[in-house]
Amino acid sequence: KPRNHWNTFWVTTNNPTASSEAYQGTSKVPSGEMPALTTEAGHESGLNELLAALPFQLQHHVSCPEDTTFLQNVFRENTLHLLVKIHERLKHYEESKPVPIVDSAAALSLELSTELEGKTASREIKELLILLTEPNMKSILVAHDTIAQRNYDPKLPPLPKDIEDDEDSVKIIRLVKNKEPLGATIRHDEHTGAIHVARIMRGGAADRSGLIYVGDELKEVNGIPVDDKKPEEIIHMLAQSQGAITLKVVPSVREETATQEPRVFVKALFDYNPKDDKAIPCKEAGLAFKKGSILQIMSQDDATWWQAKLEGDANPRAGLIPSKHFQERRFALRPPVATLLIQRTSSRGSSGFRKSFRLSRREKKTSKSMYECKKSGMYDMADVPTYEEVIPYRRQSGAKHRLVVLVGPTGVGLNELKRKLLISDPQHFSVTIPHTSRARRNQESDGVEYHFIPKHLFEMDIQNNKFIEYGEYKGNYYGTSLDSVRSVLSKNKVCLLDVQPHTIKHLRTAEFKPFIVLVKPPTLERLRETRKNAKIISGKDDKGSAKPFTEEDFQEMVSTAKMMEAQYGHLFEKVVINDDLSAAFTELQSALKKVETETHWLPVSWIHS
Numbered sequence: 112k113p114r115n116h117w118n119t120f121w122v123t124t125n126n127p128t129a130s131s132e133a134y135q136g137t138s139k140v141p142s143g144e145m146p147a148l149t150t151e152a153g154h155e156s157g158l159n160e161l162l163a164a165l166p167f168q169l170q171h172h173v174s175c176p177e178d179t180t181f182l183q184n185v186f187r188e189n190t191l192h193l194l195v196k197i198h199e200r201l202k203h204y205e206e207s208k209p210v211p212i213v214d215s216a217a218a219l220s221l222e223l224s225t226e227l228e229g230k231t232a233s234r235e236i237k238e239l240l241i242l243l244t245e246p247n248m249k250s251i252l253v254a255h256d257t258i259a260q261r262n263y264d265p266k267l268p269p270l271p272k273d274i275e276d277d278e279d280s281v282k283i284i285r286l287v288k289n290k291e292p293l294g295a296t297i298r299h300d301e302h303t304g305a306i307h308v309a310r311i312m313r314g315g316a317a318d319r320s321g322l323i324y325v326g327d328e329l330k331e332v333n334g335i336p337v338d339d340k341k342p343e344e345i346i347h348m349l350a351q352s353q354g355a356i357t358l359k360v361v362p363s364v365r366e367e368t369a370t371q372e373p374r375v376f377v378k379a380l381f382d383y384n385p386k387d388d389k390a391i392p393c394k395e396a397g398l399a400f401k402k403g404s405i406l407q408i409m410s411q412d413d414a415t416w417w418q419a420k421l422e423g424d425a426n427p428r429a430g431l432i433p434s435k436h437f438q439e440r441r442f443a444l445r446p447p448v449a450t451l452l453i454q455r456t457s458s459r460g461s462s463g464f465r466k467s468f469r470l471s472r473r474e475k476k477t478s479k480s481m482y483e484c485k486k487s488g489m490y491d492m493a494d495v496p497t498y499e500e501v502i503p504y505r506r507q508s509g510a511k512h513r514l515v516v517l518v519g520p521t522g523v524g525l526n527e528l529k530r531k532l533l534i535s536d537p538q539h540f541s542v543t544i545p546h547t548s549r550a551r552r553n554q555e556s557d558g559v560e561y562h563f564i565p566k567h568l569f570e571m572d573i574q575n576n577k578f579i580e581y582g583e584y585k586g587n588y589y590g591t592s593l594d595s596v597r598s599v600l601s602k603n604k605v606c607l608l609d610v611q612p613h614t615i616k617h618l619r620t621a622e623f624k625p626f627i628v629l630v631k632p633p634t635l636e637r638l639r640e641t642r643k644n645a646k647i648i649s650g651k652d653d654k655g656s657a658k659p660f661t662e663e664d665f666q667e668m669v670s671t672a673k674m675m676e677a678q679y680g681h682l683f684e685k686v687v688i689n690d691d692l693s694a695a696f697t698e699l700q701s702a703l704k705k706v707e708t709e710t711h712w713l714p715v716s717w718i719h720s
């Protein structure tokens with residue numbers, strides 16, 4: 112209630128009709144109810160009398176005695192009367208339209224103080240010095256200067272009315288100008304004659320306004336067309352204008368988007384759900400994503416929580432995701448799940464990983480990789496799958512093909528799929544020719560079945576890291592060399608290669624740009640059904656004989672595939688389940704076609720290396 116009355120008071124004083132009503136009531140004010148501050152004669156008396164009369168005038172709107180007392184106290188308040196007095200004085204000055212004599216009173220005061228300080232101190236000088244150094248006095252002089260320099264927000268002019276309908280791409284920008292420069296440079300385009308914003312100084316007035324961008328075309332300044340003007344003339348116009356400047360610009364959409372939307376994309380190498388993340392500061396603000404999702408990084412300002420959007424998502428609002436550094440740190444602290452799994456399998460005596468690098472089916476070997484992982488289950492920090500920066504890539508016609516790497520557990524069907532691809536288009540697909548140190552047989556030719564090289568040269572090549580994988584069988588070496596891959600790629604063919612998964616990371620280079628496919632088995636039930644007539648080449652005996660799949664083979668295939676996914680999942684661009692063979696082949700074939708012809712995402716380091 113009291114607040115309402117207070118409001119009523121201000122409304123009444125601003126309303127001439129109401130004031131005259133108040134005046135009429137003055138005669139009824141009892142002498143004991145007069146305000147504490149007596150009014151002076153002249154122009155101030157009107158308002159003071161009004162203040163004195165108001166409690167009485169409002170009396171019939173007030174229902175209880177406390178409200179009456181409150182009102183009386185408000186109107187008797189000394190500060191209120193002083194405010195009224197100031198108001199009256201200001202009104203008086205306004206009539207005489209004062210103009211500032213100087214607009215740098217603060218500087219003048221400082222100058223005076225410095226000069227006076229050296230003088231023999233008279234009482235007056237001392238008093239003046241004290242006065243000039245008082246904070247209140249200093250502030251009032253600064254305020255005076257601000258007003259004298261008109262360095263405040265003036266009223267913005269109305270929007271120009273003469274905007275043509277078809278000019279919907281034109282932007283009208285009104286900036287309030289103070290002494291600060293705009294912080295933008297302009298340039299005259301010699302071909303089109305247009306005036307463009309050439310540069311925006313970071314943190315300057317134009318930058319802070321968020322309204323002007325590099326590339327914007329300047330059409331008008333304060334309603335004056337600038338098409339026929341030189342940049343110097345425009346700068347002069349801008350410098351001359353006081354208060355608000357109205358600019359008409361044709362925005363440069365491309366530049367604007369570039370400034371607003373950072374174009375950094377990463378591929379997520381892990382699954383993330385903010386609902387399961389205890390560390391996220393706000394679960395609702397989190398962004399869920401899957402391994403392989405492409406994320407547009409919108410902000411890396413915070414070291415722990417980045418802001419990102421899912422690529423292609425129409426929703427412009429970004430969500431929180433853990434930063435690379437933060438994710439690496441907490442991954443390192445996690446119990447090593449993948450390591451345990453692999454160790455468990457290894458203790459069964461058969462790792463389940465591919466035992467060969469697929470040479471002749473008749474000559475099964477114990478294989479090694481040049482990159483044999485010493486601590487294969489462990490991640491070093493650089494291996495922690497977090498994010499990988501990617502950019503769109505499309506293979507130019509005539510450019511080398513990406514190396515196709517197939518990975519999968521023993522017996523899953525890699526050879527079968529490779530064979531089908533080779534038959535489908537022998538001109539397009541090819542495989543590497545392995546090296547061996549064994550003697551050439553009569554029906555064999557060098558460089559067809561194998562590259563035959565002497566043992567000591569083979570060993571030298573091993574030392575020189577020339578092999579992706581190699582093995583020994585009955586005292587002879589067999590291996591797949593990096594050069595054999597290069598040879599296929601240089602013939603402009605697609606090279607199909609299958610390797611043990613831990614060698615992948617050494618093939619992930621700008622040169623090979625590998626497209627890595629995991630071939631997975633279907634369920635145990637489907638394996639039993641589909642592999643009834645199939646034969647696996649046993650890796651466990653040295654005879655390399657083909658024999659029907661056992662239940663143990665199926666189980667090992669399934670569990671190995673799971674481990675491969677858990678440990679190397681982030682490296683696979685495609686996962687094919689080899690249930691029905693021809694369906695799996697068609698799926699793989701179309702994936703390879705897409706990689707050859709469509710735009711897809713590749714690590715930045717493979718493109719700009």
Ligand SMILES: Nc1ncnc2c1ncn2[C@@H]1O[C@H](COP(=O)(O)OP(=O)(O)OP(=O)(O)O)[C@@H](O)[C@H]1O
Nearest residue numbers: 521522523524525526527641645646689690691692
């Ligand atoms: N989808 C399928 N349905 C039925 N049989 C299949 C399927 N895929 C592969 N096979 C058969 O399974 C057996 C093993 O296949 P393949 O030799 O291609 O496997 P692999 O992955 O190359 O195994 P390894 O690494 O042990 O040589 C072959 O007899 C093959 O014909």
